[in-house]
Amino acid sequence: MAQYQAKYNPLVFFDKSMSDLRTTYRHLQDTLSELERTHGKRIRLLAVSKSQPASLIRECTELGQRAFGENYVQEALAKMAELQALELEWHLIGPLQSKKCRAVAEGFAWVQTIDREKIIPLLAEFRPRDAQPLNVLIQVNVDHAPSKAGCLPAQISLLAEKIAQYPELRLRGLMAIPQPDPDTLATAFARMQTLFTELQQQYPAIDTLSMGMSDDFPMAAGYGATLVRVGSALFGQRPTSPEAL
Numbered sequence: 372m373a374q375y376q377a378k379y380n381p382l383v384f385f386d387k388s389m390s391d392l393r394t395t396y397r398h399l400q401d402t403l404s405e406l407e408r409t410h411g412k413r414i415r416l417l418a419v420s421k422s423q424p425a426s427l428i429r430e431c432t433e434l435g436q437r438a439f440g441e442n443y444v445q446e447a448l449a450k451m452a453e454l455q456a457l458e459l460e461w462h463l464i465g466p467l468q469s470k471k472c473r474a475v476a477e478g479f480a481w482v483q484t485i486d487r488e489k490i491i492p493l494l495a496e497f498r499p500r501d502a503q504p505l506n507v508l509i510q511v512n513v514d515h516a517p518s519k520a521g522c523l524p525a526q527i528s529l530l531a532e533k534i535a536q537y538p539e540l541r542l543r544g545l546m547a548i549p550q551p552d553p554d555t556l557a558t559a560f561a562r563m564q565t566l567f568t569e570l571q572q573q574y575p576a577i578d579t580l581s582m583g584m585s586d587d588f589p590m591a592a593g594y595g596a597t598l599v600r601v602g603s604a605l606f607g608q609r610p611t612s613p614e615a616l
């Protein structure tokens with residue numbers, strides 16, 4: 372654990388003043404390749420495009436990126452419509468309200484924020500019959516933060532069992548957004564790694580542990596992350612989104 376702690380210094384990984392997307396993207400890919408070599412496994416990049424315009428997403432696709440993460444359903448739907456021809460892979464990484472389940476099941480390929488039972492049958496019901504199963508991750512409130520989204524670790528098996536009942540859904544693994552506190556981050560990532568390994572014993576097909584953001588993804592990679600969600604280190608600081616206020 373100590374070795375990753377020592378490495379954790381967000382400022383050395385990215386120079387956030389780099390403005391050219393191509394340069395930043397290459398740098399990010401190089402960093403990920405190096406982490407893949409170090410840890411001996413594939414690490415996918417989810418480009419977090421919330422609050423960013425469709426034009427910037429398009430530019431990023433020209434560099435080879437296909438998977439994009441969005442937090443706000445309305446905002447995402449508008450971008451999906453505008454970029455429809457590009458056939459991108461959209462991930463919902465923000466909270467999911469029941470009333471948005473139809474739109475989400477129709478538009479997204481992945482939902483990373485399953486944290487309660489109620490939305491599971493709704494997503495299955497609304498998944499279009501001609502679409503591939505919706506890939507889902509169970510979001511875990513790993514530091515038991517009172518105001519945070521995510522289920523408690525003890526609830527993971529129940530949610531996984533529920534998901535497994537629906538052929539329209541495909542359980543892929545776990546997701547977490549730990550508190551960005553350097554004193555607790557390593558413990559939180561390690562805990563997620565353990566929870567993922569335990570779940571994998573019951574569901575051997577799961578392959579995705581989504582954790583790590585701009586400031587901490589190199590550290591998350593050291594604890595088994597297979598998908599990192601990077602926004603500001605790729606696109607620069609976010610313009611304020613009206614929905615985020």
Ligand SMILES: *Cc1c(COP(=O)(O)O)cnc(C)c1O
Pocket residue numbers: 419421442464465548584585586600601602603604
């Ligand atoms: C915004 C967001 C990110 C990306 O955050 P950055 O610090 O900009 O990389 C990743 N995951 C989730 C769930 C987010 O809401």
